[in-house]
Amino acid sequence: MGQEKIIYVCSDAVGETSEAVARAAMRQFPAGEVKLKRYGHIKSEEEIAAIVKEAAATGGFIAFTLVQPELREMMKEEAQRCGVRVVDVMGPMMQAYIDTFNGFPKRQPGLLHALDEDYFERIEAIEFAVKYDDGKDARGLQQAQVVLVGVSRTSKTPLSIFLAHKGIKVANFPLIPEVKVPPELVPVPGRLIVGLTMQPEHMIKVRKERLKTMGLPPVSQYASIARIDEELSYAAKVMQSLDCRIIDVTDRAIEETAGIVSAWLNEINR
Numbered sequence: 001m002g003q004e005k006i007i008y009v010c011s012d013a014v015g016e017t018s019e020a021v022a023r024a025a026m027r028q029f030p031a032g033e034v035k036l037k038r039y040g041h042i043k044s045e046e047e048i049a050a051i052v053k054e055a056a057a058t059g060g061f062i063a064f065t066l067v068q069p070e071l072r073e074m075m076k077e078e079a080q081r082c083g084v085r086v087v088d089v090m091g092p093m094m095q096a097y098i099d100t101f102n103g104f105p106k107r108q109p110g111l112l113h114a115l116d117e118d119y120f121e122r123i124e125a126i127e128f129a130v131k132y133d134d135g136k137d138a139r140g141l142q143q144a145q146v147v148l149v150g151v152s153r154t155s156k157t158p159l160s161i162f163l164a165h166k167g168i169k170v171a172n173f174p175l176i177p178e179v180k181v182p183p184e185l186v187p188v189p190g191r192l193i194v195g196l197t198m199q200p201e202h203m204i205k206v207r208k209e210r211l212k213t214m215g216l217p218p219v220s221q222y223a224s225i226a227r228i229d230e231e232l233s234y235a236a237k238v239m240q241s242l243d244c245r246i247i248d249v250t251d252r253a254i255e256e257t258a259g260i261v262s263a264w265l266n267e268i269n270r
Helices: 016-026 045-058 069-082 091-101 117-131 139-143 156-164 200-213 225-242 254-268
Strands: 005-011 034-039 061-065 086-088 146-150 170-174 192-197 245-248
Touching (some): 117 139, 146 225, 245 254
Parallel strands (some): 146 170
């Protein structure tokens, strides 16, 4: 087994910005190959030296957001000395701002995530998405701004969380032939219901990979073409009865799907 591949996310705040950028990049590559390790609230050069040393030992690279100039320089110098690649996530953007608008940065860590009204709305939306994930409580279907429906492995949960980070309250419900659709799942003015679907051939691969990660044999009814066709056919009928908008998520990035859903939500709320 080869050495574990690691991206080190470092920040003098919590590190959410660097982690978001790193995860966006990771989604462009096969899943499961790389892990993230986050170091937040970095205050000293000693901490940076230790992190760079660890990255050098594991063969990883570092993505960082450090607003203090001395810490940024230390990170770059130490990385160069140890032969570790680093990505300054905020630096180029801040420098462009300075060069173009003659601005001067506040150099205060965590300003991007100040505790303002938008921040609390996002936190509330994330908590909502977790609470009403996978049809746990049908009451969430009535309170949600967006309801996602679809068969297993159509990215309902990751899409719910992604939209929640934009402050949108999302609930999702799995469509299974053996499970009756709850009465709460009905069209309501101002609420968007979106059906997620996928091509059967692609779903077979996704479900087999899911079984593999769970340590189960890939030969299962869950990943059989007969079962998948049955589920997709049932889901299509439910979506038609709901008269909901449908997105084929086959080979579609979460960001792209989220952009479509956000645009539809804005459209119905104009």
